[in-house]
Amino acid sequence: MSSNNQASLQIENAVKKFSIGEQGILTRLRREKKRYISAVDDVTLSVTKGETLVVLGESGCGKTTLGRLIVGLERLNSGRISYEGSDVKYVRDRGAVRGRLQMVFQDPSSSLNPYLSVLACIAEPISKMGLRKPELTAKVSEALKLVGMESLFMARRTSDLSGGQKQRTAIARALISDPAVIVLDEPTSSIDVSIQAQILNLLVELQHLRNLTYVLITHDPNVARFMADKIAVMYLGKIVEYGMPGDVLKHPKHPYTQGLLASAPKLDGSSPETIRGEPPSLIDLPKGCRFEPRCPHAMPKCREREPSLISKDNELVACYLYEAN
Amino acid sequence: MTGILEVENLSVDYATSSSTVHALRNVSLTVNEGEILSIVGESGSGKSTFALAVSKLLPPNAKILKGGRISFRGNDFTRLNKSQVREVRGTGIFMIFQNVFLSLNPLMKIKRQVIEAINVRSKRTSTSLKKREMESEVASILKSVRIGDAEDIMERYPHQLSGGQNQRVMLAMALAEKPSLLIADEPTTALDVTTQAQVILLLKEIRDKAKMSIVYVTHDLGVAASISDRIAVLYGGMVQELGPARQVLSDPKHPYTLGLIKSIPSKAKSEGSLDAIKGAFSWDDVGDACAFAARCPLVRENCRKAIPALNQLDKTLIRCINYGESYEQ
């Protein structure tokens, strides 16, 4: 993916590793080699200002870690993530840019302190700006209005709110610092279906209003279809397919994308199709293509070396099926 | 034809420190032999309460109101005591939960748990297997739910397996016990889409092979669509629409069902906003009027006057005065 001058968010060769196993004093003394898994393994993406990039994948694919890397909640092992040219720093590092990149988490019951008032929760991102109480309250009131909630909610404890109201509060909190990029990690997975639609509509509306750039993480192809300007499909830490929703969702190229979309339940009553096998663990990764053990089109060369992303019909796919011979 | 499970006028209240919650109100359903019935609903619909009531697993602060009746295979088991319930359970109701760790004992190896399930069936049918036969039976049952490496998995503990594998072990136990009725409470909600698909296909296979009836509780209409023969849509503790799956999905009548279907995104944002149902469920709406009135696009004055009764339209039952002006009581 070439660098785009208009891209506001650039992710280049991002790698994030986590060590596994106990690291007690004895193992450290014996200098035993640490074992790692690469949750995010050499990911390159760019997002244009005002657009939504949907990262589609299942649990363990690294999409949540990628989201956290983007806002700085995790430190990169290698690679670079930058917003409008400046590097995104780890939250605890000096000079980390506050407020420009925000996040909305999946489960609003866990992302809001149940003992705090709605006012206190929403005001947190701007609590260090030295604003006086009346100004703070005014800003919170404004944020509440943006998400369709009345000011009277300010005094309520967050534990008294419904799921939908909690998520709106979380969105208001993300908006109050006037961010440019918001990472949304499965923002509608933990709330009722009938409220999901309201929240998705709200997110689209806010994007138009504030020219927001979204990175939306989800496992739901329907949500992807509605929200995406671009879709990146992730599997075991890598991007396997990237393109416009019309192409990726209607004519998926990568066998994993095909399998994923075929297994999603549909309203027409057809039986879902399955991908055989279990997803392998990140610990014992195969040498070649990571999807090979489960792929219905596996060829001998798939086992030898990992395919890289190549351009094909307006999309990027990492699969030998599309390699020109 | 009497069904395997017949529920008549079931109402369940929960006593909380502040008030009484009417979780289920006058629900009547029949599950026929070999049928998969989905109970679809969101928070406050009462669907989980229904599953718990039918499996006799309601918490102590729940109360089944007078006039309600649950019968399994023609026998009333609404008000049985613990030992009587255990007997009925042995003869054929099995429940699987969303959180597998509620159903699987974390301290027992998989092998032992499946053996327990087999023993339940053996006791009922007065057959028994020798130890060596038992182990190969466990292996073959695990293989039939597509658990690869059955011999290896048998020796493991639940926490060593993935969510999907554990859910399949539960299904294996269901197969082992061969219950006549399986109650599944959101068994795939916590699973990935691809794993969910495997479990759905397995359930259908089990139904076909063992002629098992299944009550499948879910909030996901898509899942209900891929598995059900009939669908019951619950809102505010009452059945709002009940009919053959094809009919309910292709020609939904109740405004709530229609709204649920429209809430599932089927287009791109450039084509317009989603047709969301306005507002949210509130316990204030559970009273002497239609519970959905506050959110309904087709609401009329009479909707707030009394609770509409169920009317039959074609093969579907529907609770809405737009389809039949009749009221409860």
Next chain:
Amino acid sequence: MGTDDLGRDIWSRILFAAPTDATVSLLVIAGGILIGGLVGYPAGYFGKSVDEVNMRVTDLFLAFPALILALAIEATLGRDVVYAIIALVAVWWPSYARLVRGEALKIKSMKFIDAALLSGLSNFAIISKHVITNSLNTLISYATIDLGNTILVYSILSFLGLGVPAPIPEWGTMVASGLNEFPQWWWYSICPGVVIAMVVIGSALLGDGLRDMFAGEL
């Protein structure tokens, strides 16, 4: 209840002793929470080396049997209420450190901590605004039950002669001195003993009730 061997009214002595015992136990608990908190919250929140160091120190103090340590401290420092309190606090804080560390570990994984990090809050602010507030209900329930324990141990210390000196009334000392008149004037010892038992059970019930109340709150 009559009078004791020196002609002092037993019931009024029991009543007078109450504030002493109450103050002592409250101070011990407060000290325990303070030191336990200082050790346990950072251990749970920061993890890694802070956790290891703090918890090893905690284990060290936990290894000492409560009364022996209290006796040793008092033997060196002398016999006084203040020293008794110090001794008890030294023995009490490890359990709070453990409790608080567990809570901090649990709370650390909640997403509102991530949100606070994104908002630029300092670690100190996060611990006080988010971690401590969410651990309070567990802490309070535990501390309430612990009140009874502290009174019991302090009474035992006094019984052994290490608490307040005579003639200040204290339940433990009353039980001890009443033993001289056992079994003829059995109530000299039994009455203060029963009061101790009642207070211990009462505080346990109060703690239970508080815990149930908090459990229902969320």
